[in-house]
Amino acid sequence: MPAIGDDAAILDTPNPGSSLLASVDALVSGIDWRDDWSTPADVGWKAIMVNASDIAAMGGQPTAFLVAMVVADGFDVDGFYDGALEACAAIGEATVVGGDLSSGPTTVVSVTALGHADRPVTRNGARVGDGVWVSGPLGAASRDLRAGGGAAHRRPTAYLGQLPASATAMIDVSDGLVADCAHIASASGVGLALDEVPVAEGATLDDALHGGDDYVLVACSPVPIDTWTQIGTCVVGAGVTLNGDHVEPRGWEHAL
Amino acid sequence: MPAIGDDAAILDTPNPGSSLLASVDALVSGIDWRDDWSTPADVGWKAIMVNASDIAAMGGQPTAFLVAMVVADGFDVDGFYDGALEACAAIGEATVVGGDLSSGPTTVVSVTALGHADRPVTRNGARVGDGVWVSGPLGAASRDLRAGGGAAHRRPTAYLGQLPASATAMIDVSDGLVADCAHIASASGVGLALDEVPVAEGATLDDALHGGDDYVLVACSPVPIDTWTQIGTCVVGAGVTLNGDHVEPRGWEHAL
Numbered sequence: 001m002p003a004i005g006d007d008a009a010i011l012d013t014p015n016p017g018s019s020l021l022a023s024v025d026a027l028v029s030g031i032d033w034r035d036d037w038s039t040p041a042d043v044g045w046k047a048i049m050v051n052a053s054d055i056a057a058m059g060g061q062p063t064a065f066l067v068a069m070v071v072a073d074g075f076d077v078d079g080f081y082d083g084a085l086e087a088c089a090a091i092g093e094a095t096v097v098g099g100d101l102s103s104g105p106t107t108v109v110s111v112t113a114l115g116h117a118d119r120p121v122t123r124n125g126a127r128v129g130d131g132v133w134v135s136g137p138l139g140a141a142s143r144d145l146r147a148g149g150g151a152a153h154r155r156p157t158a159y160l161g162q163l164p165a166s167a168t169a170m171i172d173v174s175d176g177l178v179a180d181c182a183h184i185a186s187a188s189g190v191g192l193a194l195d196e197v198p199v200a201e202g203a204t205l206d207d208a209l210h211g212g213d214d215y216v217l218v219a220c221s222p223v224p225i226d227t228w229t230q231i232g233t234c235v236v237g238a239g240v241t242l243n244g245d246h247v248e249p250r251g252w253e254h255a256l
Numbered sequence: 257m258p259a260i261g262d263d264a265a266i267l268d269t270p271n272p273g274s275s276l277l278a279s280v281d282a283l284v285s286g287i288d289w290r291d292d293w294s295t296p297a298d299v300g301w302k303a304i305m306v307n308a309s310d311i312a313a314m315g316g317q318p319t320a321f322l323v324a325m326v327v328a329d330g331f332d333v334d335g336f337y338d339g340a341l342e343a344c345a346a347i348g349e350a351t352v353v354g355g356d357l358s359s360g361p362t363t364v365v366s367v368t369a370l371g372h373a374d375r376p377v378t379r380n381g382a383r384v385g386d387g388v389w390v391s392g393p394l395g396a397a398s399r400d401l402r403a404g405g406g407a408a409h410r411r412p413t414a415y416l417g418q419l420p421a422s423a424t425a426m427i428d429v430s431d432g433l434v435a436d437c438a439h440i441a442s443a444s445g446v447g448l449a450l451d452e453v454p455v456a457e458g459a460t461l462d463d464a465l466h467g468g469d470d471y472v473l474v475a476c477s478p479v480p481i482d483t484w485t486q487i488g489t490c491v492v493g494a495g496v497t498l499n500g501d502h503v504e505p506r507g508w509e510h511a512l
Binding site: 006007008009010011012013014016018019020021022023024025026028030031032053054055057058060064066067068069070097098099100102103104105106108110112113114115117120122123171172 | 262263264265266267268269270272274275276277278279280281282284286287288309310311313314316320322323324325326353354355356358359360361362364366368369370371373376378379427428
């Protein structure tokens with residue numbers, strides 16, 4: 001594992017005028033992954049990617065990760081770091097700059113992501129008339145979880161493409177499309193009227209609407225977003241509708 | 257608990273010419289604290305302070321904390337945050353800017369501290385002839401742990417005084433004085449010859465030399481440090497001596 005070698009890491013500061021972003025997420029053995037489905041390298045990959053996705057959802061580039069691991073007997077820390085560094089390489093500039101390792105009865109991995117954004121995008125800027133766009137099809141993680149821990153569950157990938165310069169509000173689908181659209185609706189004071197939701201191959205509409213952990217980005221934008229798919233429009237109102245019917249967010253419960 | 261309200265927090269960037277610092281530490285129920293000794297507020301206080309100490313040990317001021325909590329049934333999250341925010345208030349400008357909350361079989365709290373330093377101080381700059389100085393007496397946490405969870409164990413305080421501008425190397429005593437002096441010796445390529453170690457009231461010399469979790473700062477400096485106590489000198493050689501005898505670092509094992 002990379003050694004921090006000091007009490008704290010010294011990091012690159014953002015360019016003047018750019019903003020510093022930080023997010024944190026913890027993954028727990030038996031809740032966020034199953035040790036018989038996911039290798040330690042899979043867990044390392046996922047821990048980095050879910051945090052990279054949070055930075056992307058703010059319109060930022062991840063630059064550095066800090067990892068705090070509490071490991072149960074037998075958990076392969078080196079394997080974890082292999083996967084984490086593989087994910088960093090896929091992301092680009094980002095790397096693991098520090099960490100903390102201790103032992104405990106259950107393996108828990110907490111990753112902090114730091115990043116920079118020239119123009120951070122929050123959830124609260126959507127305006128009536130904006131289109132609602134997604135970076136890709138939905139439901140793959142839920143489909144793979146149901147099928148016994150396939151790749152989209154074990155190794156989700158954060159959106160690594162160009163971020164939309166026109167986004168007025170953005171979020172990543174971690175709780176489920178409807179739940180995350182409801183977060184934008186509530187923060188922005190608009191309704192999100194969805195009509196056409198792209199469903200991942202082999203997934204159901206229910207997977208696409210309510211499955212979490214997809215890490216697809218949802219953005220509201222007054223102009224089309226290249227290569228993304230429009231799924232609806234921001235309207236006067238509140239909450240989320242699909243083809244005119246109100247859809248209640250469903251708590252995304254892992255069912256490992 | 258403070259809500260982050262977005263995928264990532266947007267943070268103040270350091271002044272130009274200043275460095276960004278980041279550190280992370282995880283505390284585990286039953287290993288780093290006992291639920292019958294420490295209230296959730298004590299745990300919140302300690303989780304913030306141990307990370308603030310890491311930033312101080314680099315010559316920096318903590319500015320923001322991110323908290324990832326995995327909580328077992330019945331753990332009082334609001335109580336935890338009361339203690340965490342009390343610690344932030346004691347520190348000054350710093351505050352909790354984001355977090356993640358999930359449930360698990362054992363409570364694990366991971367805190368990331370971010371800070372700024374005009375001149376970061378690492379472990380590797382000590383020079384032969386520098387004095388070795390400490391910010392206060394040692395062994396209090398070990399004494400209080402042995403006595404059944406007294407205040408210095410439950411509510412350690414990071415050094416919050418003025419940081420020495422003349423420090424060539426610095427570290428906080430988390431593993432034990434000898435172990436942490438050995439880290440400086442090894443990183444700087446010098447020996448640390450100690451003679452006079454200030455022992456906290458009621459603690460033993462062994463507590464002071466090998467007890468961890470004191471969060472006293474150790475600095476090497478070519479000139480005296482106001483209000484601090486000199487405990488030795490940097491010499492040609494390696495490792496740590498006390499009155500001429502080599503002292504082996506002892507692994508700091510919690511004995512809850």
